[in-house]
Amino acid sequence: MELLTAVGVGVLTTSGIYLLLRERTFSVLLGLTLLSYAVNLFVFSSGRLKVGAPPLIGHSASHADPLAQALVLTAIVISFAMTAFVVVLAIAAYRRLGGDDADHHGGEQDR
Amino acid sequence: MSIWPVLPVLLPALAAAGLVLLRAHLVVQRAVSLIACIALIAIACRLLVEADSGSQIVYALGDWRPPFGIVLVVDRLSALMLLVTALLALPAVLSACGGEDDRGPFFHPLVQFQLMGLNGAFLTGDLFNLFVFFEVLLIASYCLLLHGQTDRRLRAGLHYVTINLVGSSLFLIAAALLYGMTGTLNLADLATAIPRLDASAKLLVHSGALLLLVVFALKAAVFPLLLWLPPTYSTAAASVAALFAIMTKVGIYAIVRIYPLVFGPAAGEAAPNLELWILPAALLTMTCGALAALASRRLAGVAAQLTLVSSGTILVGAALFTSAALSAALYYLAHSTFAGALLFLVSGLIAAQRGERADALRRAVPLRHPHLSGLLFLLAAAAVAGIPPLSGFLGKTMLLQAVIDHDAVSWIWLAILATSFLAIIALMRGGMLAFWATPARAEPIRDTGSLGPTLLGAGVLLLLVLLVSVAAEPIKRYTDAAAGQLLDTTSYIRSVMVTGGRP
Numbered sequence: 294m295e296l297l298t299a300v301g302v303g304v305l306t307t308s309g310i311y312l313l314l315r316e317r318t319f320s321v322l323l324g325l326t327l328l329s330y331a332v333n334l335f336v337f338s339s340g341r342l343k344v345g346a347p348p349l350i351g352h353s354a355s356h357a358d359p360l361a362q363a364l365v366l367t368a369i370v371i372s373f374a375m376t377a378f379v380v381v382l383a384i385a386a387y388r389r390l391g392g393d394d395a396d397h398h399g400g401e402q403d404r
Numbered sequence: 405m406s407i408w409p410v411l412p413v414l415l416p417a418l419a420a421a422g423l424v425l426l427r428a429h430l431v432v433q434r435a436v437s438l439i440a441c442i443a444l445i446a447i448a449c450r451l452l453v454e455a456d457s458g459s460q461i462v463y464a465l466g467d468w469r470p471p472f473g474i475v476l477v478v479d480r481l482s483a484l485m486l487l488v489t490a491l492l493a494l495p496a497v498l499s500a501c502g503g504e505d506d507r508g509p510f511f512h513p514l515v516q517f518q519l520m521g522l523n524g525a526f527l528t529g530d531l532f533n534l535f536v537f538f539e540v541l542l543i544a545s546y547c548l549l550l551h552g553q554t555d556r557r558l559r560a561g562l563h564y565v566t567i568n569l570v571g572s573s574l575f576l577i578a579a580a581l582l583y584g585m586t587g588t589l590n591l592a593d594l595a596t597a598i599p600r601l602d603a604s605a606k607l608l609v610h611s612g613a614l615l616l617l618v619v620f621a622l623k624a625a626v627f628p629l630l631l632w633l634p635p636t637y638s639t640a641a642a643s644v645a646a647l648f649a650i651m652t653k654v655g656i657y658a659i660v661r662i663y664p665l666v667f668g669p670a671a672g673e674a675a676p677n678l679e680l681w682i683l684p685a686a687l688l689t690m691t692c693g694a695l696a697a698l699a700s701r702r703l704a705g706v707a708a709q710l711t712l713v714s715s716g717t718i719l720v721g722a723a724l725f726t727s728a729a730l731s732a733a734l735y736y737l738a739h740s741t742f743a744g745a746l747l748f749l750v751s752g753l754i755a756a757q758r759g760e761r762a763d764a765l766r767r768a769v770p771l772r773h774p775h776l777s778g779l780l781f782l783l784a785a786a787a788v789a790g791i792p793p794l795s796g797f798l799g800k801t802m803l804l805q806a807v808i809d810h811d812a813v814s815w816i817w818l819a820i821l822a823t824s825f826l827a828i829i830a831l832m833r834g835g836m837l838a839f840w841a842t843p844a845r846a847e848p849i850r851d852t853g854s855l856g857p858t859l860l861g862a863g864v865l866l867l868l869v870l871l872v873s874v875a876a877e878p879i880k881r882y883t884d885a886a887a888g889q890l891l892d893t894t895s896y897i898r899s900v901m902v903t904g905g906r907p
Contacts, residue, residue, distance in 0.1 A: 336577075336580040361580075364583070372572075382550070386561075
């Protein structure tokens, strides 16, 4: 299971970073989403990987770390809200700036 | 357990919630927002006086004892940051009342949410809680940046949001690494747990510490993670940019708070060599900012690039972790927050009088109020560039004196003095083009909008800059004590872990 999780985090991060560096806002958005999935998995695994252990003391022989699960819940909520915000922002930029080029070349550059 | 430490978070949260309900009444919103800012100053003053007694005030949220619950900790450093934030918020909100708050919905609630995030980040004694408050202040800052949507702001906003989301991911990875190795996220508990780890675990903690440094360097806009700042700050509305003057300081605060405490000498191999990473980066940040300021095409652009210079200057002091350098950095931090914000407000004031050209450094109509705007610009520029007798000069002198025994003293002196000189040239060029490059026989435009509130905000900031200059001695004494307290990590750990919010 450790190997599977590690490979999963690795693949998600790699694809996330690749997409993040693309020039279209849609790919950037997908990249951010994949990256946040990878991070959530990583945060979850920081509480150690255990099978069949509830995060409660006294209900079974071994117990999982509840704090890592609480952290990952918080992280999921925050990354979900942030992703929703980026989607709205990307749509607004697409409409107003006439294209989904992430750098909006051709527009006036600000210094 | 005293309730005061939680008030700087609660008050803006409640004010923001109330302001959302008052969305239809702009005048009432303004009044409530201003009252909330004044109340915040009062609370911050009360906390500062209490913190100056020398002991940490610990508030255990929900009465859960550390290390299991989240704690808020007020010491001299966090009280100073709270007061600087509160003092900055008042003129920023005041200047927005001139009409900037009317260009879109929810300006005032967003400012309050931003203050809530800032205050929380300055107060918290828990790493994950710091992440949460970072997100609160970031989401508010995204919306404030985009307030009154223009094409420019959308373009800058997309980049700003994306890079900060990547930063948040890195923060989570670092926090998870530290939690996985130590089993705690409480800063004081981390500080006691890390020295007890074995060598392989320390290696992972070391990489976590470096990842955290990348995140904080991104927030503080340190070379090479600085390219997001100038477009963001220079396109934001003037009052928003003024409020953002505290945002880079959050990254610096986090570095200064976490590294001496958690990754101090006791941590051994787990502690990264901060000086090796931060000092060259800080010097390069200053250089890049000063050179880019010379090439800026807009006055707000000059102000934004000079924010980079000030951020780098503070970090030089912060990276050395000696008492004298930290103290000078903290003094310079207070000064540069007010002076930088003042420069943003003044460039907004000038932009409002120049019609379509706004603050572009090109030929435009003469200003309607050249003398008043000129005087304000002159004083703001003198403060930012560090010309005596204002606080910028005092802060830089303190910093120059503090590093005199350091190995790299010649590089630091060269960078500080050269960037000050370049800043003077950039500001002079900006001032000459903004005030004197006018076509012959052009009339000043009449419809400038209401400049009164912005003038009032700039006036308040100018008073603050003068106050920091005149009261330099008591402030320096305070920052000396704050730096001493920061390096005395045992008293922090004892306050949090042993007494932990018990009366």
